[in-house]
Amino acid sequence: MNESDFGIIPQRCADTGEAFTALRRDGAVILCGAGSTRDDARSLAQRVLAPLAPVVPDPAPIKEGGGNRDNSYRTSDLNEAFAVPFQSGHTDGFAYGDKYPDFIFLLCVRPAVAGGESFVVDTQRIVAALRASGDADDAAFADFLYTVPIEQTEPGFVPSVAPTIGANGRGRRMARWTPVQRPDARVTVAEQQRQQAWIERWRAITYSASLAAPRFVLQAGEAICLDNYRVLHGRTGFDDLERSLWRIWAWTTESLGIPDGLLFSDSRYAVVD
């Protein structure tokens, strides 16, 4: 199995209809000439996903620097044990549990002077490679990913116990890699150990795929559009304090469901008591 086969370089296009077609086909696309304002950010998500009547909450301004060197970032102030290396391709919005956003967008306002390169990993290619290898262990691993519920709750947020690669019940797979995935504490110790081994293999294969994935740089006015059910995304480290972008999360008619209550393009409203 060749980890370099799982990364993709999204097609660039300027037309939102064309972008939707490419997004469907590849799981990711880059929309050019998408603007720079908060309104531009929300509008681009609405326009690209128009055929799927998306719910698009307020975009979140992302401006990170310093502290975002290559070593790690924190997924949550609530549990620093889940720090992960920067390279890992991940799923966004997992604080919402199973109702995580099915599409996400990142609109670049100002790229980093150096670093901050993006990459995308296609989980469908990983599963296809596991199925095609002819190896019984690979097949068992793929079965685990599709069928065995694991603990996916980010502490303090919406609970989720679900397979690593779930389904929306209407033909759409829901893959996740998050740093909080762990064995289901309600099963036997032996089963937890079995789950831990598979979860570690999932971490390792997505990490290797992230390291091997081709890099690309989003320029000002370019937005990456991602099928957050299908692809993992990540970036390399950077120190430029002026790098800035808009993050937009979206829930379409194809999502498992829209979370109750207020929505934003970060996890602030996914906190549970």
Ligand SMILES: [Fe+2]
């Ligand atoms: Fe992300």
